[in-house]
Amino acid sequence: MTAGFPAPMDSHTMLRFLVGLVVLLLTARLLGALARRLGMPAVVGELMAGVLLGPSLLAEFLPGVAHALLPGDAATMHVIDGVAQLGVLLLVGVTGSHLQADTMRRYRRTALSVSLWGLAIPMSLGVGLGLLLPTPVGSEGGTDRWIYALFLGVAMGVTALPVIAKTLADMDLLHRRIGQVILTAGTVDDTVCWLLLSILAAAATGAVTFGGMTFAVLAPIGFAAAAATLGRVLVRLIMRRAAAADGAGASVAAAVLVMLSGATIAHALRLEPIFGAFVAGLLVGAPGAADHTKLAALRTMVMAVLAPIFLATAGLRMDLTALAEPKVALAGAVVLTVAIGGKFAGAYVGARFGGLGGREGLALGAGMNARGVVEVVVASTGLRLGVLDVATYTTIVLLAIVTSLMAAPLLRLAMRGIPETVTEHESRIGDDARPRSPATVA
Numbered sequence: 001m002t003a004g005f006p007a008p009m010d011s012h013t014m015l016r017f018l019v020g021l022v023v024l025l026l027t028a029r030l031l032g033a034l035a036r037r038l039g040m041p042a043v044v045g046e047l048m049a050g051v052l053l054g055p056s057l058l059a060e061f062l063p064g065v066a067h068a069l070l071p072g073d074a075a076t077m078h079v080i081d082g083v084a085q086l087g088v089l090l091l092v093g094v095t096g097s098h099l100q101a102d103t104m105r106r107y108r109r110t111a112l113s114v115s116l117w118g119l120a121i122p123m124s125l126g127v128g129l130g131l132l133l134p135t136p137v138g139s140e141g142g143t144d145r146w147i148y149a150l151f152l153g154v155a156m157g158v159t160a161l162p163v164i165a166k167t168l169a170d171m172d173l174l175h176r177r178i179g180q181v182i183l184t185a186g187t188v189d190d191t192v193c194w195l196l197l198s199i200l201a202a203a204a205t206g207a208v209t210f211g212g213m214t215f216a217v218l219a220p221i222g223f224a225a226a227a228a229t230l231g232r233v234l235v236r237l238i239m240r241r242a243a244a245a246d247g248a249g250a251s252v253a254a255a256v257l258v259m260l261s262g263a264t265i266a267h268a269l270r271l272e273p274i275f276g277a278f279v280a281g282l283l284v285g286a287p288g289a290a291d292h293t294k295l296a297a298l299r300t301m302v303m304a305v306l307a308p309i310f311l312a313t314a315g316l317r318m319d320l321t322a323l324a325e326p327k328v329a330l331a332g333a334v335v336l337t338v339a340i341g342g343k344f345a346g347a348y349v350g351a352r353f354g355g356l357g358g359r360e361g362l363a364l365g366a367g368m369n370a371r372g373v374v375e376v377v378v379a380s381t382g383l384r385l386g387v388l389d390v391a392t393y394t395t396i397v398l399l400a401i402v403t404s405l406m407a408a409p410l411l412r413l414a415m416r417g418i419p420e421t422v423t424e425h426e427s428r429i430g431d432d433a434r435p436r437s438p439a440t441v442a
Contacts, residue, residue, distance in 0.1 A: 009079075016071040020080055021309070023069045024316075027053060028308035041167070041404045043372050046308045047397065050315020060321060070316075084313040087306030088377055089277040093259030094302050095190075096281025097290070107177070110354035111184035117350030118368050119157045119189055122342030126156030129338055133331055147204050151387045154196050155379065155396050156339045159189040160372025160404070167370065167407050171415075178360060178418065182367040185350075190374060191278070195220050197378060198266065198275035204385045205270065219269045227262070227279045235283040243291035251294035255284050274377060307373070314376045314397065317383060322391040332395040339399055340406075343369045359417050366410035375400035 009017070027049040035045030052058060059066040071077055130149025164186050173179035202216035235258055242254035259280045266276025284290050323329045344365035351361030379396040382388035388396070 013071075013073075013076055016073075016076050017079055020070045020076065021083065023053065024049065024080070024312040025305065025309055028312040029304075032308060039408070041370075041372065041407075043311060043376075044401050044404055046311035047315040047318075047376065047401060049308075049312040051318050051320065052315075053312070054316040054318060056318055056320035080309075081313060083306070084310040087302065087310035088380070089263050089273060090256065090259060090298075090302045091307045091310065091373065092194075092274045092377065093255075093262070093277040093281035093284070094299055096278045097255070097285030097292075097295070107181050107184050110351070110356060111181050112188065113354035114181060114347055114350035114364055114368070115185040115188035115192075117353065118159070118185060118343060118346035118364075119192060121346035121349065122339060123153040123157035125338050125342040126153035129156075129335065133334075147200060148387055150196075151200055151204075151382050152335075154193055154200065155375065155382070155399075156335075156342055157189065158193045158371055158374045158378055159186045159343075159368050160370050160374040160400070164367055164370050164372075164407070167367070167411065171408065171412060173411075173415070176418075178363050178367070178415065181354075181356075182364060185347075185364070185368060189368070193374070193378070194272070194275045194278045195224070197381060198272040200387075201272040201381060201385055202270045204387050216270070220266075220271050220275060223266060223269060223271060223276070224279060227283060231262075231279075232283055232286065235280070236286065236289045239284060239290040240288075243294060248294040248297050251291055252298045255290060255295055255298055258284055272381060274381070311373065311376065314380050317380070317390065318394045318397050319390050320394060322394055325391075328391045328395075332391075332398065335395050336399055336402060339371075340369060340403060343403075359414060363411060363414035363418065366407060366414050369403050369410070370407035371400040371403045373400070375403075 028046040031045035031049045031052070032042035033045070035048075036042050053066065053070060058069075071080070127149045130152035131145065133152075164182055168179045168182065198220045199216045202219065238254050238258060239251065242250040245251070259277045262276035262278075262280025262283075263273035264276070266279075267273045284295075285292075323332060344362075347365035347368045348358075348361035351364045352358070356364070376397055379388065379393050379400070382396070383390070383393045
C-alpha cells in the first residue's frame with residue numbers, strides 16, 4: 001500500500017454506508033412517487049424522506065430504529081454526504097444544460113422586468129427581515145449580521161426552475177406566453193442567485209477586508225466572463241468530439257467532467273462549487289455543443305438516483321421539533337409570509353411594467369413563487385457555511401416545500417381567465433420536443 005494513503009473502509013463501515021444509502025434512496029423514491037400520485041411535486045416527498053428518518057420523527061421517537069437504518073458515526077455520514085454533494089453538483093449542472101437561449105431572447109423584455117422586480121422586492125424584504133431577526137450565528141459582529149441578512153435576502157429571492165418547468169409541463173402551459181416568461185425570468189433569477197450565493201459564500205468563509213470583498217465580487221464575474229469566451233469554445237469542442245463517438249458513454253463522461261471541472265475551478269477561486277457547475281451546465285447545453293439525446297442517460301441517473309439522495313440528506317438536517325419553541329415558530333411564520341408576499345408582489349409589479357395585465361401578473365407570481373430544490377441548495381449551503389442554524393435552515397426548507405405545493409393550484413386558478421391566443425395554439429403544435437427541465441426531480 002502506498003505510504004500515507006488511508007486504509008480501505010472496513011467491512012462494518014462499508015455495511016453501514018450501504019444500508020444508509022439504500023434506506024435514503026428507497027424512502028426518497030417511494031415518498032416522491034407518493035407525492036406525484038397526490039398531485040404534488042416529487043421534491044416534496046423526497047425531502048420528507050429525510051424528515052421521516054431524521055431528528056424530526058424517527059430519530060426522535062424511535063432512536064434505536066433510526067440508528068439501525070442510518071450510520072451514527074460522522075465519518076460514514078460524511079461519505080454519504082459526499083455522494084449527495086456529487087448529486088447536487090450534477091443536478092445544478094443538468095438544470096443549466098436545459099436552459100434555452102431562443103426562449104430567453106423571445107420574451108426578454110417582459111421576462112427581464114419580471115425577473116428584476118421579482119428579485120428586488122423579495123430580496124429587499126429578506127435583507128430587512130434579516131436585520132431585524134436575531135442572527136443564528138454565534139458572533140455578534142456587524143459583519144455576521146449583514147452576511148446573514150444578505151443570505152436571507154437571497155433565500156427569499158430564488159426561484160426553482162425545475163419545479164416551475166415540471167408544473168408548467170403538467171399543466172400544458174409551456175407553449176403559452178405566461179409559461180415562456182416564467183421560464184425565462186426563472187432562468188435569470190437562478191443565474192443571479194447562484195452568483196450572489198457564491199459572493200456571499202466567499203465573504204462568509206474569508207476575512208472580510210476591502211481586498212477580500214473586491215475579490216469576492218470580481219471572481220465570479222471573471223469566472224463567468226472566462227466561461228463565456230474561452231470556456232465556451234473549449235466545451236463546444238469537447239462535447240462535439242464526444243458526440244462523434246459511438247454510443248452515449250463519451251458524451252455522458254464529457255458532460256460530467258465539464259460540470260465537475262467548473263465546480264472545481266469555482267471552488268479553487270473561493271466561489272461556491274454549485275455556481276461553477278451551473279455555468280458549466282449552461283456551456284454544455286449551449287446550441288451546437290452537446291448531443292442532447294446522448295445525455296438522456298445522465299439526466300436519468302441524476303434525477304432518479306443522485307438528486308433524491310441529496311434531497312433526502314437535506315431533509316435529514318431538518319428538525320421540526322425546533323418549531324415547538326414559540327419564538328422560532330413565529331419567526332418561521334414571518335419568513336414564510338414575507339417570502340411568499342414579496343415574490344407575488346415583485347412578479348406582479350414586473351408584469352405590469354412589462355406590459356402584461358393584472359391576471360397575468362398574478363399567474364406569474366404563482367409560478368415564480370415556487371422555490372423547490374433551488375431553495376434547498378441555498379439552505380444547505382447556508383447551514384454548511386455556518387450562516388444558518390438548524391432552526392433557520394428548517395424554516396427555509398419548509399418555505400421550499402410550502403411554495404412548491406402552492407404553485408400548481410394557484411397557477412391553475414390564475415390562468416382560468418387568460419384565454420389561449422392563436423399564436424400560442426400554433427406554438428403548441430410546433431413545440432420543440434427537446435426536454436426542458438429535470439422533470440423527475442420536480
